[in-house]
Amino acid sequence: MGEAINGPGGYFGNCLDALADCLHGGFGATPPFTLVWLGRKAVEAKVGTSFLETILGLFAARSIKVVDGDEDD
Structure with missing residues (x-):
């Protein structure tokens, strides 16, 4: 997920606390x-x-809209 948002080498940690920290960093x-x-x-x-x-919820708290990109919906 880190690379999807921040590009190659992007990092969001390996737990929810790390994800929250990265979103607020x-x-x-x-x-x-x-x-x-x-x-x-x-x-x-x-x-x-x-x-x-x-x-x-972590994304919503940071005003990050999440869209489901799965094609079979």
């Missing part, structure tokens, strides 16, 4: 912006709906 892409999330359904199947909703 003042580096990389500057909100507001829109993230087109390809494979969101696959992520949800792996981590569960509750965890995915937590991630989406």
